[in-house]
Amino acid sequence: MANIALLISLVAFVIFVIYFIRAVIGKMKKVEGASAFFKRSLISFAIFLVSVVVFGMTTEPPAKTTTAEPRKEKVEKVEEDKQKKESAEDVKKKEDKAANTQQKESKANEVKKEETPKKTETEQKEKTVDQIVKAIIYDEVGKKTNMGEKRIIELQVNDNMGTDDTNDKIVIAKLYADDALSNDSMRKKILMNSKDLFETLFKRKEISEVVLMWQFSLVDAYGKESVDTILKVGLDRETADKINWKNFDYNNFELVATQYYTHPALLKE
Known part of the structure; x- marks a missing residue:
């Protein structure tokens, strides 16, 4: 809508200028019908003013910047850091558990080797x-x-x-x-x-x-x-x-x- 109003205002302004110049010239040369040009130029100028007003009313103002997104990013970063910390703790627990299991298996194998009769060379x-x-x-x-x-x-x-x-x-x-x-x-x-x-x-x-x-x-x-x-x-x-x-x-x-x-x-x- 704003684009149409802008286009109409531009066309009306051009017509106003044309009729106004012809009216002034006709008045100076005392040509009949000069007053009609003045009327047409006034009509065109009125249309121009109306279109400008409509354009101003239909144009949306620029969106205001808010601090919601930075705040959201900050919250997400905190959550991400928290998850990384929890993941690191989980990995450490798993590694400790694996090390304990391997140590137990190693001891069990040593006991098994001691119990198995050794063959002579x-x-x-x-x-x-x-x-x-x-x-x-x-x-x-x-x-x-x-x-x-x-x-x-x-x-x-x-x-x-x-x-x-x-x-x-x-x-x-x-x-x-x-x-x-x-x-x-x-x-x-x-x-x-x-x-x-x-x-x-x-x-x-x-x-x-x-x-x-x-x-x-x-x-x-x-x-x-x-x-x-x-x-x-x-x-x-x-x-x-x-x-x-x-x-x-x-x-x-x-x-x-x-x-x-x-x-x-x-x-x-």
């Missing part, structure tokens, strides 16, 4: 070597054969009484051999797997001797089936240290091995 070491040997066998030749049989039939890791070092171990492993198209292929596969196992096992300083007993299912002349050793090969530390595994021909195990045996069935063509 020898037992722990034997268990560790046994696990290492088993892992090496699985890594080199797999957990199962190509026919699905479990690879390890029996595994022993014993103290080697034949050496002066009490930490020396002798490994005796009965392993199930992979099947092959021919006896010669099976023999070569066994010797190749033996080479890989010997090379890795003798990297362990505590192993002083290794005997591998490769077994397979055999059928005798009477048709009876049994799992027997078809090839056995063993090396001690002294012999293993002489071998350059990179260039070694596994067919030479028969010449250099401290123990070597081949079942007659594996030699048949």
